[in-house]
Amino acid sequence: MSIDNEMLKKKLAEFAQEKVNIAFFGPPGSGKSSTINALCGAEVVTVGVNTDTTLEAKVIEHGEVAFIDLPGYGTSKFPQKDFFIKFNPLQYDLFICVFDGKLRKSDTEFFQVITKAGKPCIFVRNKIDEIYDEDKTTDQSQDIIRQDLAGQIGKEDFSLIFICARGDMLTGIEELQNSIISQMYAARKEKYYMAAxxxxxxxxxxxxxxxxxxxxxxxxxxxxxxxxxxxxxxxxxxxxxxxxxxxxxxxxxxxxxxxxxxxxxxxxxxxxxxxxxxxxxxxxxxxxxxxxxxxxxxxxxxxxxxxxxxxxxxxxxxxxxxxxxxxxxxxxxxxxxxxxxxxxxxx
Ligand SMILES: Nc1nc2c(ncn2[C@@H]2O[C@H](COP(=O)(O)OP(=O)(O)OP(=O)(O)O)[C@@H](O)[C@H]2O)c(=O)[nH]1
Ligand SMILES: [Mg+2]
Missing domain, CATH: 1.20.120 (Four Helix Bundle (Hemerythrin (Met), subunit A))
Structure with missing residues (x-):
């Protein structure tokens, strides 16, 4: 098909309007699906009791964004190589890594791959209701998690939001929404630039x-x-x-x-x-x-x-x-x- 100048302008305008695709990754059972539900304010994806509940990439359209609930990366069902072939994750614009303890080696590897590809990533420490330690203040506990994460990913500057995604005790969701909005703008521009x-x-x-x-x-x-x-x-x-x-x-x-x-x-x-x-x-x-x-x-x-x-x-x-x-x-x-x-x- 031949592209004339007008068609080029039209296509570029369409790109500027496209939704920003936000993909979730992180250890199995860390609360990725629960976080999506919390962000959407509705039960849009299934939350599991067992690990490996999410087996297909599920796309949830929500206003200007589309959330992609990815299955666990580097699990027995999806070894790392298969995961990249099946889900082509680098097609997405912004990533959210939900974790509830230590990251797995495969998660840090996945983070390195997306960082190398210039994709922004927000870290979300879920299940803060479970990090209560009577010897430490909340700030102290969060500082430890932050330092631990810095050591794992080998980076000092990153966005980390603490949340509780459980429906009956939602915490930190608004802060996460704000963080997404601030990164979305840059992600959308990058997406437009690459496509154009x-x-x-x-x-x-x-x-x-x-x-x-x-x-x-x-x-x-x-x-x-x-x-x-x-x-x-x-x-x-x-x-x-x-x-x-x-x-x-x-x-x-x-x-x-x-x-x-x-x-x-x-x-x-x-x-x-x-x-x-x-x-x-x-x-x-x-x-x-x-x-x-x-x-x-x-x-x-x-x-x-x-x-x-x-x-x-x-x-x-x-x-x-x-x-x-x-x-x-x-x-x-x-x-x-x-x-x-x-x-x-x-x-
Ligand atoms: N205590 C607590 N439990 C949570 C929280 N968020 C999610 N859960 C529970 O953690 C379990 C796993 O949650 P999911 O949202 O299915 O986790 P997932 O990361 O999507 O799991 P997979 O799709 O299997 O990788 C469920 O039993 C949730 O109810 C939280 O903030 N606090
Ligand atoms: Mg899930």
Missing amino acids: KVLTEEYLQEKKELAMKCVSKSAKYAAFNGLNPLIGVDAAIDAAIIYNMYENIRKHFDINEKMVVDSILTITTKNFLLKGMSKKGITIILQSITKKLASKSVFKYIPLVGQATAVCAGYKIVKEAGEEYLIACYQAAQENMLRRLNAKKQT
Whole structure:
């Protein structure tokens, strides 16, 4: 399917509206399903008495978010490798790790994987009704849990919320909701950015193919109209062909001359392209390409073989001029799109 500019804008707008997908993980029986129920204020998922109650990824839509109740990771039913294949967890935007004691090795591993993928994670210490210790204040008990977690995940800065998800003694749910809301904004932007990046890349690839056809067409035109170069004297190719070809390439990428020049960093290419803006400049480009190609075998026999080889040379010159310009335009269009996406990400 071909993506035009309007369709691209529409698709990006749709991405901006998408729900943020929040996935839960953590040891079996730690209270993931209970936490989802507490957040939704209703019994939307089954809470178990035995471990491994949740066996399928269940999606619960709730306002702007979708909660995903994942089964236990690294359990006998879902060894780590199978879990990644079956549930593709990295598709989700934000993670909540619910635990009620120590994390298992598999949970810390899972956390490392999502962190590496740039996904945010909120830690939720559930069942605080069970951490009562008469020798310690609540703050002291929570400090110990925090330090313990820091040691387990090898990180000092993380969000940790203490809750009780049991229906009859709900505690800390509002704080968890606030934490989700504050992280959701960043997660949504990241999601939009990633999706838009893929989409713009596809869009540019398509434009590149179309521009490539335009280059081939111009090159054939030059070949069959006998617009052939004479080495060392002048490039006889009509500058208008290249001038029009450049303009067409820019049109394909929806960019202007200034954008192309600005995006090119190397001085030589920049001069090359600056020259390309005038017909006189194009003649200079043609001469430089002619010289460049002269070292290749194609030009060696021109005076001897004559027309047939010269046709081929005319074709090559225009093709080369077009391909170099196309790469520059592609880069300029890509930079322009990424700059626009980044600006949106910063707002
Ligand atoms: N005391 C106490 N028990 C809780 C709390 N939250 C959940 N539970 C109990 O813990 C058990 C497991 O809860 P679930 O919500 O099913 O845990 P889960 O993490 O979804 O379990 P799996 O899906 O099997 O991995 C149930 O018996 C809950 O009633 C809590 O805050 N305090
Ligand atoms: Mg569950």
